Amino acid sequence: xxxxxxxxxxxxxxxxxxxxxxxxxxxxxxxxxxxxxxxxxxxxxxxxxxxxxxxxxxxxxxxxxxxxxxxxxxxxxxxxxxxxxxxxxxxxxxxxxxxxxxxxxxxxxxxxxxxxxxxxxxxxxxxxxxxxxxxxxxxxxxxxxxxxxxxxxxxxxxxxxxxxxxxxxxxxxxxxxxxxxxxxxxxxxxxxxxxxxxxxxxxxxxxxxxxxxxxxxxxxxxxxxxxxxxxxxxxxxxxxxxxxxxxxxxxxxxxxxxxxxxxxxxxxxxxxxxxxxxxxxxxxxxxxxxxxxxxxxxxxxxxxxxxxxxxxx
Amino acid sequence: xxxxxxxxxxxxxxxxxxxxxxxxxxxxxxxxxxxxxxxxxxxxxxxxxxxxxxxxxxxxxxxxxxxxxxxxxxxxxxxxxxxxxxxxxxxxxxxxxxxxxxxxxxxxxxxxxxxxxxxxxxxxxxxxxxxxxxxxxxxxxxxxxxxxxxxxxxxxxxxxxxxxxxxxxxxxxxxxxxxxxxxxxxxxxxxxxxxxxxxxxxxxxxxxxxxxxxxxxxxxxxxxxxxxxxxxxxxxxxxxxxxxxxxxxxxxxxxxxxxxxxxxxxxxxxxxxxxxxxxxxxxxxxxxxxxxxxxxxxxxxxxxxxxxxxxxxxxxxxxxxxxxxxxxxxxxxxxxxxxxx
Numbered sequence: 001x002x003x004x005x006x007x008x009x010x011x012x013x014x015x016x017x018x019x020x021x022x023x024x025x026x027x028x029x030x031x032x033x034x035x036x037x038x039x040x041x042x043x044x045x046x047x048x049x050x051x052x053x054x055x056x057x058x059x060x061x062x063x064x065x066x067x068x069x070x071x072x073x074x075x076x077x078x079x080x081x082x083x084x085x086x087x088x089x090x091x092x093x094x095x096x097x098x099x100x101x102x103x104x105x106x107x108x109x110x111x112x113x114x115x116x117x118x119x120x121x122x123x124x125x126x127x128x129x130x131x132x133x134x135x136x137x138x139x140x141x142x143x144x145x146x147x148x149x150x151x152x153x154x155x156x157x158x159x160x161x162x163x164x165x166x167x168x169x170x171x172x173x174x175x176x177x178x179x180x181x182x183x184x185x186x187x188x189x190x191x192x193x194x195x196x197x198x199x200x201x202x203x204x205x206x207x208x209x210x211x212x213x214x215x216x217x218x219x220x221x222x223x224x225x226x227x228x229x230x231x232x233x234x235x236x237x238x239x240x241x242x243x244x245x246x247x248x249x250x251x252x253x254x255x256x257x258x259x260x261x262x263x264x265x266x267x268x269x270x271x272x273x274x275x276x277x278x279x280x281x282x283x284x285x286x287x288x289x290x291x292x293x294x295x296x297x298x299x300x301x302x303x304x305x306x307x308x309x310x311x312x313x
Numbered sequence: 314x315x316x317x318x319x320x321x322x323x324x325x326x327x328x329x330x331x332x333x334x335x336x337x338x339x340x341x342x343x344x345x346x347x348x349x350x351x352x353x354x355x356x357x358x359x360x361x362x363x364x365x366x367x368x369x370x371x372x373x374x375x376x377x378x379x380x381x382x383x384x385x386x387x388x389x390x391x392x393x394x395x396x397x398x399x400x401x402x403x404x405x406x407x408x409x410x411x412x413x414x415x416x417x418x419x420x421x422x423x424x425x426x427x428x429x430x431x432x433x434x435x436x437x438x439x440x441x442x443x444x445x446x447x448x449x450x451x452x453x454x455x456x457x458x459x460x461x462x463x464x465x466x467x468x469x470x471x472x473x474x475x476x477x478x479x480x481x482x483x484x485x486x487x488x489x490x491x492x493x494x495x496x497x498x499x500x501x502x503x504x505x506x507x508x509x510x511x512x513x514x515x516x517x518x519x520x521x522x523x524x525x526x527x528x529x530x531x532x533x534x535x536x537x538x539x540x541x542x543x544x545x546x547x548x549x550x551x552x553x554x555x556x557x558x559x560x561x562x563x564x565x566x567x568x569x570x571x572x573x574x575x576x577x578x579x580x581x582x583x584x585x586x587x588x589x590x591x592x593x594x595x596x597x598x599x600x601x602x603x604x605x606x607x608x609x610x611x612x613x614x615x616x617x618x619x620x621x622x623x624x625x626x627x628x629x630x631x632x633x634x635x636x637x638x639x640x641x642x643x644x645x646x647x648x649x650x651x652x653x654x
Contacts, residue, residue, distance in 0.1 A: 029394060036394045043387035137472060138382070138406050151412070229382040229409035237381035272387070279391035282653065285377040 010251035010259075010303060014266040017299065021273045029280045034158055040272055041162035042150060045224035046071065047242055047268045048166045051250070052174070053102070053217030054243040055264045060210035061190040061256030062109065062116040067218050067243055068236035069127035070101050074222025076131050079140025079232025087143040095219045101127065102215015106208035124240075131234040140232040150227045166265065169220055173213065174261050186210050191257025246271060249296050251303065271296070337369035339589055341582060342392030344376045344402040346385050351628025352575040353403070356428070359579030359633070360401060361651030362641035367586045372653035382409035389413035399423035399585035401578065404431045423588045427581035429474065430598075437588065439581045441573050442600035443475045447482030447528075449605045450549035450571040452489070454524050457547045457567065457609065461492030462523035465515055469503045469528040476500075479528055496522050501530040512537035522546065529573065531556040535563060552606065552620075552631045560608040560617055569607035570617075572632040576646070577601055580638035601635050622647075 005012065025032045050067050057064045074094050082090035109119045154161045177183045185206040188196035197203050221239065226232055248254060249271070250264030274295055278288045343360050347353045357377055364373040374395055376388035382405045390413050392400055400417055404410055404426050414424050414433035424436040431438065454464065466483065469476040487493055497515050501508035508530035515522070516537065524547045527534055531550025538545050548568040550556040557570050580601060587593065606620065607613040620631050624647055633646050 029396065031396060032394055039387075039390035039394065043383075043390065046383055138409070147412075225381075225383050228386055228412075229406070230411070231382070231406060231409050233381055233406070233409075235381070237383060238379070275387070276391050276394065279374060279376055279388065280395045282372060282374040282395070285375050289378070 008262070009306075011263045011266060013303060013306075014250065014263060014270060018266060018270050018273065021270060021277065025273060025277050025280065028277060032280070034153075036276070038151075038153065038160040038162070040269070040276060041160040041166070042228060044268050044272045045150060045162050045166065045228065046221045046237070046239060047246065047272065048170070048265050049217045049221035049224060050239040050243040051246040051264045051268050052170050052261050053214035053221070055247045055250065055252050055259065055261050056174075056186070056210050056217070057116075057214045058247050058252050058254060059190045059256055059259060060186045060207055061193065062207065062210070063120065063244075063254075064102070064105060064211060064214050065117065065120040065240060066101075066105060066123040066127050067214065067221075068239040069124050069131065070098060070215055070218040071222040071225060071239055072131040072234055072236040073101065073127050073134065074098050074219045075225040076135035076140065076232035076234050078223055078226045079142060080135055082143060082146075082226075083141050087146055090142075091146075091223060094223060095216060098219020098222065099212045099216040102218065103208055103212035105215070106211025109211070110204040110207055128236060131236070135232050135234045138231050138233045140226075142226045142230060146223075146227045147230055150224065165224075170217075170261055170265060173216065177213070178260075182206065182209055187257055189256070242271065245296055248300055270299075337589070338371040339369055339398045339586065340372040340374065340396065341370055341585060342374045342376070342389075342395065342397035342400045343578075344385055344388045344392060344400065346378070346380050346382075346403070346405045348377055348379045351626060352630060354626070355575030355629040355633070355646075356403065356578030358646050358649035359574075359576035359639065359641070360582050361649055362645040363579035363582040363639050364651045365645060366640040367583065369590070370582070370586060370652055373582075373651040375651070380405075382406050385410060386413050389417065393417050393420065393422065397422060398589055399425065401425045401427060401581040401585055403428045403578070407432050423585050425581045425585045425588075427577050435597075437584060437594075437597050437599065439577060439584050439599040439601065441577055442602050443478035444482035444485075445600070446571050446573060446603045447479035447526075448486050449482075449603055450569060451483045451486035451526055453569050453605055453607060454526055454547055454549045455486060455490040455493050458493070458523050460490050463494050463496045463521065464524040464526060465512075465522050466495045466498045467508060467511065467525065467527040467530060467534070468498065468500050471500050476528065483526065496520055501528065503528070503530060505530060505533045509533035509537050513541060516541050516543050525549070527551075529553065531570075532559055535559050535566060535568075539563070554625065554627045554629060554631055557606070557617060557621065557631045560606070561614070561621070567609055569605050569609075569613075570631070571605050572603045572630070574601075574630050574632040574635055576630075576633055576635050576639055579641065579646070580635040583638045583640070601638065604632075604636075 053067055077097055078090055078094045105120055105123050109116045150162050152161055153159055154164050185201045188201050189203050189206045193203055246267040247264045250267035252259030252264060274292055278291060341364060345353060364370040385405050400422055407430050410431060411433040414431060414436055417424050418435040426436055426438045428440050499511050512534050525534055526549045529551035532555035534548055545565050550570055552570040552572045559566060560568050606617050633643055
C-alpha cells in the first residue's frame, strides 16, 4: 500500500490539486456541476490524447514537435473521407495513418541520426503542409454517431462519455504495452540508451515503436477534434506546447525513463480547469496565460523539492 | 402591526421595482480566436467601450486568445458555465460551434455573431455589409473615370465569404457602368507583399489602366506606383490607417477609403443588450452599411482629417464607431476598458 502510494505520489498530489481546483470552481460559480465537468472533459479530449502521445516519446528519451500537425492531418483526413467511406472504416484508416506518421518520424530519427528535435521540427512543417493539401479550407463532415459519442454521459449521469473515452483508450493502449517487454524497453532506452543497448534492447526499433504509439494517440486526438467541431481544420491548434506543459506537470522527466501516463492526463485536467476558473472569475485574458504559466512552474518546483527531499531521506 | 407590515412590503416591492427599472445587471461574454491583429483588437476594445457605455451591463467576460474551433468551443462552454446573459462572438467557423451555441440558446442566452455568420438557428448575426462595401467604392471609382475606362480589380481570397459578397457588389456597380472594362483581375490573398508584387507586374506589362479597386490591400499599391515612378491613378481602398494617411499626404493621389470597422464588435454588444431588453430586431441578420471617405472634394478631405487621431493604434481601422449602434467616445475605445474591470 505504502509502496503504491509512494510510486504514484506525483499523480496523487495532482489529483489533490485537481480536487482543490474543482472546489474553487464550485465556490466561484455555485451552479458549476455535472454539466460543467462534462464540458470540461470534452474540452480536455484533444489535449489528453496529444499529451499521452507526447508522454510516450518523452519517456523513450525523445520529443515530438509535430504532434499538433499530425492531429491536423488526421482531422482533415477523417473529415474528407468519412462522408463517403463511412465512420468505422474512416476511424480505422485514420488510426493507421496516425501510427504510420509517427513511425515515419521515429524511423527518420533512428536512420538519419539527426537529433529528434530537428527531425520532428521539420516534420511539423511537412505534416502541416500535408494537412493543407488534403483540405485547403475548414470543411468536410463526420457521421452523427461520432459527434454524439463524445457528448453527454455514459449509462449513469455523472460519468462523462469523453472522460470514459480518454480512460479506456489510454488504458487499452498503454497498460498492456507497459507490462510487456516492449514497454520495459521503452523505459530502459529512455533512462540510459547505452545500458539498454548492452542489455540486449533493440534501441532503434523501440524508439520507432514509441513514436508510432505517439502517432496513434495523435490520430485519436485528430478524431476528437472532428467529433467536437463536426469539421476538419487544416491549421494545427495549440496542442504542441500544451502537451509538453502537461507532460512536465504530470511528472514525466524530460530526458526520459521516468514517469507514466496517468500524471500527464490528470495534468491536462488541471490546466483546463484553471482556464475555466479564470473565465468564471472574469480575469483579463492577457493575464490568463501568465497565471497558467506561473501555476505550472510553481507546481513543478514544489513537486521537485518534495521528491528530492524524499529521495535523500 | 398589520399596517406596518403592509407598508414595509409595499416599500420593499417599490424599492425592488425601482431598482429594476433603473438598470439591469447583465453579464456579457465575449469569445474571439485571433489575438494580435489590429482589426480584432479594435473589435475587442469596441466591445469593452460599448459595454461600459450601456448602463445595464455590469460585467464583461472576455475570452480572447489564438486558438482553433475546438478551443472556441471550450471558451463558449466556459462562458455558459459562468452564467452570462449574452454571448458576443467572432466565430472561427460557421458550422463548428453549433453544439455550444445551441446549448447557450436553449438556456436562454442571447447569442450574437459579429463579423461572420454562424449556421446555428436562433443566433443573431451582425456584420459589415461587404456587398455594399464593394459597390460603394466601385461606384465612386467609375464616377471618377466619367463612366468609361480600364481598371484593375484586386480581390481578397477566393472562396472566403467576404470576398464573394464583395464580388457581387463590384459586379453590380460594373453592370451599371457598361463603359468600364476590367483589364486585370487578381487575388491578393489579403497579403501586403503579394498585392504589391502583383501591381509591380501590372505596371511592368505596360497595359494602360485608369483606376484600381482593392479589397483592402491598399497602401502598398500606392507604394508600388510611387516606387516605380508611374503616374498615379484613382485608387479605392479600406479605412486602414496607412492608406487614410496617404489620402491626405501623397501628392497627386486621388482616392477613397471605404470603412470596414472592427467596431462592429461594439455594435454586437449593443444588439445583445437590445435583445435582452426586449427590443429584438425583426430580422436575425443585421448588416452595417459602410461609408466612403474620398479626397477629391474639400468636404471629403475634411471628413478624413476629422477621422484621424494620432492616439489611434496605427494597426486599427480609422473608423472607430458604427453610427446608429455604438455610443462610446473615441477616448473610451482607446482606453479599452470595460465594466467590472
